[in-house]
Amino acid sequence: MKKIALLISSVLLTFFLIACSESATANKESEGNDEKPVQEDGTADKKDKKEEAEKVEEKKPPQPYKPLEPAGDATPLKDKVSEEELEQMPQAESHGGDRTRMVEVGETLVKDAEDQTDGPLKNHRLVAYYGHPNSTNMGILGELEPEQFMEKLKEQTQAYSDADPSRPAVPMIELISTVAQRDPGPEGKYFHSTSPEQIDEYAELAKKNDALLMLDVQLGTDSVLDHVKLLEKWLKLPYVHLAIDTEFHVKEGQTPGIDLGQVDGAEVQEAVDYLSDMVEENDLPDKIVLVHQFVDDALTNKEAIQPTENVEVALNYDGWGDGNTKMSLYRKFVRNEAVQYGGFKIFYKKDEPVLTPEEVLKLDPSPAIINYQ
16 A cells, blocks of 8 residues: 555656646746847837837927917918929029929928927928117117017018918027127127126017027137037027027137138037037927028038937028029028028118018028028
């Protein structure tokens, strides 16, 4: 009987060990099945990266502005141009050259450019009034009291929303925040800072009206990056952006307003990168850097200027005078030396004639920013 009992115990023990072994194997196989199969072409890995990028995109804070909605009877831009205009840029812009368009009528991105941001220029157009509150000679901003100024700015912005309802326009204040001087000043840098109180006043005006504020810098003998840091308090506001007046950046021994200034594209890129990091580190909406140019020498090394995932870049032609000449120079400085977006400045008192919104929007590419001085 003892032998039979021992035999039964041995058999039961064997079955138990086998069962444990099979259970352990099943658990390992189950754990292995939790891993995502990676195909030879890396499809799973690409999918994961895409999903991660989409999650990051979703986390970006919203832009703090409201475009002015087009009038109910506004006609699409493409319905207002002829077949010839659909295929060819304005004759004045071509300046006797090939009139074939690089991009479609109304397109604001220059050829082959892309916009990885959620910035204001991606789906909207900006209309800005430029100047300084202490000067009636530097632009329309100094000619009007703030509330009257904003009312007129909105009227001009509405004209662009109605001219191209596919891209509603947003009002923007372009405030000169550092003013180039012919006197070296206490720091010897040939510029004077606009008072913090005045910058605050226009920052509040923009916020109150769901508009944007662009701080324009006239550098004197200082660097672009130094001016960005000087304005960092305001640039950290979600609705504030940067503009660079290149012609006022002079070398030691030169004088702004007498000697033509110049900015190297590498300096612009330092500002772009600095703002891009600022956006990430402070969880801000994406920013814009606008670069003014009216002659060749004012902006060099343009190929160094590259937009980022957090910063849009626009080149702005800001010369004044004959409308045909201005359109041809926009082609030269913006279309043919492209970065990402184009900008076009209009002078109410110096341009002959003052171009209408429809005339401006037919340019190739269509300006994403139109500023008035």
